[in-house]
Amino acid sequence: MVTRRNLGPQPRLGYVASPIDRAVGCRGDDAALKKYSEHAQAGAYVIGGELVALKPGGPSCEPLFSPAQARALGAVREVAFLGLLGDAPRFGFGFDPDAIEQLKARDDLKITDLRSIAVQGMVAAEHLPPLAEAKALLGWHARHRFCPHCGAPTKLTQGGWRRDCPSCGAEHFPRTDPVVIMLVISGERCVLGRSRRFVPTMWSCLAGFAEPGETIEEAVRREVLEEAGIVCGRVSYFASQPWPFPSSIMIGCHAEALSDTLVVDREELEDARWFDRDELVSMLNRRHPQGLTAPPPVAIAHHIIRSFVEIGSDVFR
């Protein structure tokens, strides 16, 4: 019999539940795209590399610019059609990172990175999914201006959802890289690790890129064995999250440990250890006696850990 805990209302996961209709059928319709770009309610997210331009003011910042305002900020490298919010077209305007960096001098703008925007709640939550969509897509364009087959310059088409090579005829589609992120569980305990990149108090799920020719389950078992030396059996899918850093999807899982001796890969991790469910409660609530914390609710790791705290090994049901 598993003890269940109720931690209260579920906090909101970041970058998911987009209110935007991607209107895929319009992507090849140049006349419709032109009409949308001239629409009175058209709005553009302005992004360059890791940086996003916001208009400060009010309790939260405004991330939408009119297309004319966005063009006035500098040289636009790519424009991508994100879709429709009701009747209002939404676009991503891509700038060179240097061009966005220069806008930091302006006091009528706030220029910052998307992680900070999400964690600190700088914009209304409904803007996070289209910002993630725009950042991942525009980042892909910035890295694919030349054809990987023949090296010729490629051309943006389909409203920003394809790049064509006029030299060899290849069509290139935006890609998303799968990352497995998992909580390794044994009875009432689970494994959390620390990367050197983390703030000093934070512990989180193990994670790594799925490799070509691997299933999600195989990627989970391989990454856990590599990073923590634990052999895993059952793997159950929990949920997923777009992760536009630069263009991943996080595939959240729980994995059942079949061994319990940790062998930590110190190249990958600063440390890893077992935590029991009671200790995790204090980390999620930010009341841990040593000040240890779990990732914030904007990240799927928070929710993967929280589900284990709430329902224990029933995560495998």
Ligand SMILES: [Zn+2]
């Ligand atoms: Zn080519």
